[in-house]
Amino acid sequence: xxxxxxxxxxxxxxxxxxxxxxxxxxxxxxxxxxxxxxxxxxxxxxxxxxxxxxxxxxxxxxxxxxxxxxxxxxxxxxxxxxxxxxxxxxxxxxxxxxxxxxxxxxxxxxxxxxxxxxxxxxxxxxxxxxxxxxxxxxxxxxxxxxxxxxxxxxxxxxxxxxxxxxxxxxxxxxxxxxxxxxxxxxxxxxxxxxxxxxxxxxxxxxxxxxxxxxxxxxxxxxxxxxxxxxxxxxxxxxxxxxxxxxxxxxxxxxxxxxxxxxxxxxxxxxxxxxxxxxxxxxxxxxxxxxxxxxxxxxxxxxxxxxxxxxxxxxxxxxxxxxxxxxx
Amino acid sequence: xxxxxxxxxxxxxxxxxxxxxxxxxxxxxxxxxxxxxxxxxxxxxxxxxxxxxxxxxxxxxxxxxxxxxxxxxxxxxxxxxxxxxxxxxxxxxxxxxxxxxxxxxxxxxxxxxxxxxxxxxxxxxxxxxxxxxxxxxxxxxxxxxxxxxxxxxxxxxxxxxxxxxxxxxxxxxxxxx
Numbered sequence: 244x245x246x247x248x249x250x251x252x253x254x255x256x257x258x259x260x261x262x263x264x265x266x267x268x269x270x271x272x273x274x275x276x277x278x279x280x281x282x283x284x285x286x287x288x289x290x291x292x293x294x295x296x297x298x299x300x301x302x303x304x305x306x307x308x309x310x311x312x313x314x315x316x317x318x319x320x321x322x323x324x325x326x327x328x329x330x331x332x333x334x335x336x337x338x339x340x341x342x343x344x345x346x347x348x349x350x351x352x353x354x355x356x357x358x359x360x361x362x363x364x365x366x367x368x369x370x371x372x373x374x375x376x377x378x379x380x381x382x383x384x385x386x387x388x389x390x391x392x393x394x395x396x397x398x399x400x401x402x403x404x405x406x407x408x409x410x411x412x413x414x415x416x417x418x419x420x421x422x423x424x425x426x427x428x429x430x431x432x433x434x435x436x437x438x439x440x441x442x443x444x445x446x447x448x449x450x451x452x453x454x455x456x457x458x459x460x461x462x463x464x465x466x467x468x469x470x471x472x473x474x475x476x477x478x479x480x481x482x483x484x485x486x487x488x489x490x491x492x493x494x495x496x497x498x499x500x501x502x503x504x505x506x507x508x509x510x511x512x513x514x515x516x517x518x519x520x521x522x523x524x525x526x527x528x529x530x531x532x533x534x535x536x537x538x539x540x541x542x543x544x545x546x547x548x549x550x551x552x553x554x555x556x557x558x559x560x561x562x563x564x565x566x567x568x569x570x
Numbered sequence: 571x572x573x574x575x576x577x578x579x580x581x582x583x584x585x586x587x588x589x590x591x592x593x594x595x596x597x598x599x600x601x602x603x604x605x606x607x608x609x610x611x612x613x614x615x616x617x618x619x620x621x622x623x624x625x626x627x628x629x630x631x632x633x634x635x636x637x638x639x640x641x642x643x644x645x646x647x648x649x650x651x652x653x654x655x656x657x658x659x660x661x662x663x664x665x666x667x668x669x670x671x672x673x674x675x676x677x678x679x680x681x682x683x684x685x686x687x688x689x690x691x692x693x694x695x696x697x698x699x700x701x702x703x704x705x706x707x708x709x710x711x712x713x714x715x716x717x718x719x720x721x722x723x724x725x726x727x728x729x730x731x732x733x734x735x736x737x738x739x740x741x742x743x744x745x746x747x
Contacts, residue, residue, distance in 0.1 A: 246577035249596045249642045271643065278599075278638045279619050291596075293643055319632075323698040328707045339701040343724020344690060346620060348632045349639070480701065480723035 245287045252292050255299070255422050255457055261292045262453045263424035270294045270455060272315065272354035275346050280359065284368045285375060295351060299457055302326060308463035314353030314420075314456045318408065319344070321352060331461055333470035333489045337411035340474040343481050353456035356409055356419065356436070357448075360402035360511070361483055363387055373399045374444040384547065390485055392440075393544040393553045395510040400444030401547060402511050405483050409433065410507035411472050413515050414489035418460045424453040430460070437512030444511070466491040466501055469568060473560050474507070484508040486556040492568035494528040502565075504537075506557055509544075516540045519561070533565040534558070581645040585610065586654025600644045601625045601636040604651060612652035612681045616726070623725035626682035627651050633689035635724075652681035655688060663742050664688055671738035675729030683725045687739045690721045694743070713743040 249271075252258035262268040267289030271277060274295075280286040299313035302324045310326050321327055322338040338347065341355075364370040364382040371380035383391055383401050391401040417433045431450070438449050448454070461467070470491035476482040487507035493500045502523045504516035519540040526532050537558050544554050582591045585608060592607055601618075604610045604627070613636060616624030620638040627636045628650040636649075655662040664684045667673070674680045694711040702720040703711065711717065718736050727735060 244597045247596055248576055249579055249640070271640075274640060274643065275620055275635075275638050278640060282618065291640075295643070319693075319698070323693075323696070328699065332706045335699065335706045336701070339699060339703075339706070343623065344693065344721055345623060345626055345633050345635045345686065345724045346638075349634050480720050 244281050244284075245289065247288050248290045250290065250292050251296060252294050253297075255294075255297060255455060256426060258292050258294045258297065259422050259424060259426060259453065259455050261290070262455070265290050268292055268453075272351035273317065273349035275342070275350045276354065276358040280366070283366055285359075285366055294353075294455065299353075305460065305463075310461045312352050312459045312461070314458050315351050317348055318342070318350045318352070318355060319347040321408075322347065329468065330463075331411070331415055331467050331470060333414060333467070333472040333491065334408065334411040334461075336472040337407040337474070337487075337489060340472060340484075340487075341407040352408075352459055355406055356412075356433075356456060356459075358404075358406060359447075361405045362391060362402045365402060374402055374447075377443060377445045387549075388547045389549045390483065390508065391547065391550060392510050393546045393550055393557075394506075394514055394541075395439060395512070396545060396547075397440040397442065397444065399442050400440050400511070402440070402444065403508050404437070404510070404512050405508075406513070407472070407474060407484060407487060407507060410487055410505045410513040411470070411489040412459060412461075413513035414491060414503040414505035415464065415467050415470065416462050416503070418462070419456055420458040420460065421450050422455045422457055424451055428457075433459075433513070434515050440511045447511075464491075466493050466503065470503070471564060471568065473564050475556060475560060486553055486560060488557070488560050488564050490561070490564045490568060492528075492565055494569050497528055499523045499526055499528045499532070504540075504561060504565075506540075506561075509553060509557060516561075528565075528569050530562060530566055533562045537561040579642045579645070581641050583641075583644060583646075584648040586650060587648075594641050596640065596642050598641045599637050600627070600629075600639040600641045600649070603641040604636065604649070610651050610653050613685075614678055614681055616679070616682075621726075622679070622682075623686060624679050624682040626686045626725065628685055628689055631689070631692075633686050650685070652685055655684065662688070664738065667738040667741045668735070671734045671741065673731055673734040673738035674727070675731050679725060679727045679729075683722070683727070683735055686722060686725045687742070690718075691739075691743050694721070713740065715740065718743065 269288040474487040519536040522536040614624040616622035
């Protein structure tokens with residue numbers, strides 16, 4: 244591991260200024276991903292600005308009836324919070340489905356959103372990887388891609404975003420507060436935080452490098468109180484998803500009044516199923532309708548040699564989830 | 571925690587109720603500090619990537635993987651390791667239960683298992699749900715075998731002593747495995 248300096252930031256402005264002034268600087272949150280990547284030689288920062296102690300560590304009710312989660316709130320505290328469990332159960336379930344009790348105690352809300360892909364070539368500096376080293380090539384397209392993207396991939400990268408939490412947040416219309424390197428503050432819909440893969444998969448976010456996530460806002464939603472998360476993985480616990488869905492559904496008189504669907508482990512970002520949602524709203528709340536809606540969403544899937552199983556997997560968990568929510 | 575030279579900081583930690591102040595390389599993990607600098611070798615290094623749980627300690631009372639925490643980032647905190655879970659003369663009830671139920675074979679994962687279980691029982695007592703809780707909103711948690719297995723999934727045992735580990739934890743948690 245390369246030697247680095249360590250500074251504990253006392254305020255958001257100070258943290259952002261320190262990172263903006265040093266190309267080799269990184270924000271340090273819980274460290275569950277960054278410290279590991281440093282040990283693997285994937286990340287080689289010269290300065291760590293520790294933001295985990297910033298006063299962004301509260302879950303609070305907003306005046307409009309929504310909930311605000313500070314970026315430094317640990318994953319376990321979000322999942323255990325009564326407001327989250329009552330109003331946004333899919334978010335609590337998604338977090339509890341991820342990692343282990345120890346890691347959830349460490350990982351922060353902001354860090355979870357910004358964690359890197361677990362593609363085995365990204366985490367191995369001896370292998371070509373366009374995300375780690377632009378222009379070096381993608382080892383996964385012809386290699387081990389069983390758990391990589393079927394949607395939104397590019398000829399340059401087929402990585403998936405590993406977060407469960409972000410999938411639930413995408414379905415729940417979360418908005419992300421950020422402070423940019425020059426100090427400007429913005430609020431971005433979660434879906435707009437991640438850049439499509441394209442030809443520069445190393446550029447993952449739509450915000451400039453050195454931008455700090457300061458919090459996540461969940462809007463009030465009667466739909467969300469009955470939201471759910473379903474994750475499929477290769478062992479019963481403590482594994483990344485091979486497919487997941489966060490959804491919420493409102494039906495009346497056999498008709499879909501409103502619906503939210505987001506998919507995980509299928510793309511380089513949490514995949515909001517806008518196509519399926521548009522088809523479903525106003526239509527019949529039947530299994531056949533759910534099936535044709537998710538089929539329309541998956542019509543653009545471009546599976547690779549070894550990950551075509553994800554198409555029927557996602558179809559099945561989405562249809563079952565919508566049936567459960569309607570029942 | 572202050573940085574005097576590039577890459578070196580003074581770290582202050584309370585470990586098992588004893589205060590320490592030492593200069594450490596910023597790259598040093600809390601795990602390596604405990605083992606290499608304080609001689610507290612009860613905490614084990616398994617994978618060093620946060621995947622096995624052998625390095626589990628309590629940081630401010632919460633279970634964490636000490637391999638993924640930089641010692642410098644832990645400065646100011648209080649740490650409890652396996653050496654500190656008993657009261658000095660008596661074993662912790664979980665230590666006794668692991669003995670009674672033969673909850674290990676080689677014993678390498680045991681310190682992490684016990685530290686993890688101590689915190690896990692407190693998390694359940696505080697009403698924290700888990701991935702297998704039928705109702706994520708339920709106020710009370712009953713630590714049955716399924717709940718214990720899920721909540722302890724961050725601690726691997728390569729000998730496969732899981733059956734007895736779960737029995738030992740259930741004994742202390744008051745549940746039935």
